[in-house]
Amino acid sequence: MSKKLPTRQEDYSLWYNEIVKRAGLAENSAVRGCMVIKPYGYAIWEKMQRQLDDMFKRTGHENAYFPIFIPKSLFEAEEKNAEGFAKECAVVTHYRLQTDPDRPGKLRVDPTAKLEEELIVRPTSEAIIWSTYKNWVQSYRDLPLLINQWANVVRWEMRTRLFLRTAEFLWQEGHTAHATAEEAVAETRQMLDVYAEFAEEHMALPVVKGVKTPNERFAGAEDTYCIEALMQDGKALQAGTSHFLGQNFAKAFDVQFANKEGVREYVWGTSWGVSTRLMGALVMAHSDDEGLVLPPKLAPIQVVIVPIYKTGELDALLERIKPIQMGLIARGISVKVDARDTERPGFKFAEWEMKGVPVRLAIGARDLDNGTVEVARRDTKAKMSLPLADIVASVDQLLTDIQHDMYEKAKQFRATHTTRVDSYDEFKRVLDNEAGFVLAHYDGTSETEERIKDETKATVRCLALNEPDEDGTCMVTGKPSTRRAYFARAY
Amino acid sequence: MSKKLPTRQEDYSLWYNEIVKRAGLAENSAVRGCMVIKPYGYAIWEKMQRQLDDMFKRTGHENAYFPIFIPKSLFEAEEKNAEGFAKECAVVTHYRLQTDPDRPGKLRVDPTAKLEEELIVRPTSEAIIWSTYKNWVQSYRDLPLLINQWANVVRWEMRTRLFLRTAEFLWQEGHTAHATAEEAVAETRQMLDVYAEFAEEHMALPVVKGVKTPNERFAGAEDTYCIEALMQDGKALQAGTSHFLGQNFAKAFDVQFANKEGVREYVWGTSWGVSTRLMGALVMAHSDDEGLVLPPKLAPIQVVIVPIYKTGELDALLERIKPIQMGLIARGISVKVDARDTERPGFKFAEWEMKGVPVRLAIGARDLDNGTVEVARRDTKAKMSLPLADIVASVDQLLTDIQHDMYEKAKQFRATHTTRVDSYDEFKRVLDNEAGFVLAHYDGTSETEERIKDETKATVRCLALNEPDEDGTCMVTGKPSTRRAYFARAY
């Protein structure tokens, strides 16, 4: 904790990496592109999982588990999906090792144990799941299938970043099957709303809900909906996607059902997912030059208590602290008392600031005698002296306030970093200066989108669902446009 | 549900497979040896996970996540461990697919995308985790490391069985690091106790705690502790293991710490795991010829309510059922009201029996008028008419009774299927007739153990921790023995 963090201003990218490491969230592993999620980081992910899982179950979904391997012949059945992921696939070709005759005590792949058909390590599970759904669906009475899976997936990436882009990551993937297109679209939109609610209410992260252009669509989907968030460097981050799959996978895997009239039809599908990428979004959206800043709802430790004492007085002080600690626990607040006798308070303050604990109580005997407690909030770094008498209720309220204020701050940031522009020059100028979301008219063609991307590195993040129609002309080609798109440089 | 199950008597193995499928627990997948865990099966696994996870956290452990891949050079570093798993390893050799020039629209492995070093899909994670611990441990102050991981692992198996032996399975693996051998042994034993407590109190499954012989030890361990349970066919099933690793992995990965005197020492390790195999044990230990029998603590649905009504009266009856349903829910009991108008009560009864729901309430208007409810318990199939007035408290008590009685029944079964024998002939006769655990003296050598296994298919399940010393002679060689071992044929 001794060395200062690089500031966001100095080197945003290094600042991010250092927080992830110093806060104990994750680190690179011995396997190229794969990360180790450390206990503190995993504890945050568990909080995310628990909340999301509850929300999925409340909307009628059940969890299941499908194999990590996909036989190549199944993988390639839905051609667009297969093509979209082909370049990122880890492939299992052998199933046995043997003693290496040339290197005593070492092993080599047994050349005789070659698989007849290669197995793809799942980059996403539509293929294996739809090949299973074929056997689960006969009649309209078997629909809808509302299933989610928590799993690891592998996408071979050349340039990786902790949490944001890793070869292996953890995620959930919902895969549903429906009797009608309307119902499948409604499911797609419902899960987008679930993701937006989770991001805003739990991550304190305001998001734009929208639909992707064909260029940015999930391979194999008819429509990809997404939530897009803004990071402090003005770059956008796609925080979750929900896909309307049409009948593409049903046709590829021949999943049909008999409708009420006994006529056989192809099933309609959706899939939707969020991943450990959300951890990256959480860090980038809220943290500051002292370290991580966590919203109370996702903080593994919500309150840290640091005793302030003279040599020999620690035990007596801890006795007096106990009722406060127990009162907070009884209220469902997670508390850590940092009773280490080997570190000074200033060191402890810095460490818990680095780890983003929302509220710190510094408690000394003299304060207690005076009936007060020194309280510091991590998000604003404000310090206040609060009455001991109702400290539990005050801290509880403070946690609510912090959750709220962090969201408002992020929303305010987004408001000041969302710009409407009407010319390509202005577009480029904003990207290079304020950055953030740029709302602009373009002619809606893939060609123009590609050209803008090549020339500015900005992509269409989405066509926002709540963006009103507005007549305009494409900033690049001058052709007519009926609605502004959200552009940004993105992670 | 129409076709009857094969009975345990007729074909135990088929009976097991059919319950797993018909109760909706799991099925085979398109990938050889890998299973699909279906929603109802996964819901039971989630209950197991939640309970175990709470127990791990109460004993001071944190969760983390390590990569699914292990570079071959790391994998082979601990030679015994590597040798032990070499024959079961799925190996990733390539990281990209490409369009197959010979098969339009199809893919093939890109021969130019060959990994420089092969990656092993983890069969267990000691290697990748200890290679990480090397960087986490410098001083005694960094110890102990108490970490658990929930993950999928792959062991290539030739003969697979749903839940009991599959190429991919889900599990948790604890990996801890300690400053002293004593502390590591205490941890190993503590986690064995946690497993035993979980098996007995939640799965209603009595277990023998013991230590494995060197022949049956985990590859790379100094000692393997286990819990062994008895199935209804008299075969034993290893339900969990806890390994004292000594300094084997610390030495293989050079994990050293500076002790309080500043002297560098190798760290002491443990690892411990239970897997989805527990699902198989749960099915085999309790179920009957009508289907699954679940202990209330692990049942996703603890009470099913089947309305008994005449055409047109369902809605009115459901209104009257609602207060009972709500009363049960308020008490933390999970309830399903089977209001399907398309199926008859008898069909519903059979279906929920197949799924092992512990308590069934059949509720009709006439019973309610009389102030009674017809209650059936799944374990004993006993039916009773209980007063409506305190039905919620009665059902709650009944669930407690069922949990208790299932454990007692399984314990009784084990008592009548545990036999002490003093000759090899008796040993063989018991194995072929009563089966179960056979306690016998043997000379403790690997040779005799091997011979017994070859001749009888029985293995030493463990040397039970609570088995008293007793002078005797080996039933095979006549050599002296100081303690009886637990033998059985096993899954």
Ligand SMILES: [Zn+2]
């Ligand atoms: Zn700015």
Ligand SMILES: [Zn+2]
């Ligand atoms: Zn018997």
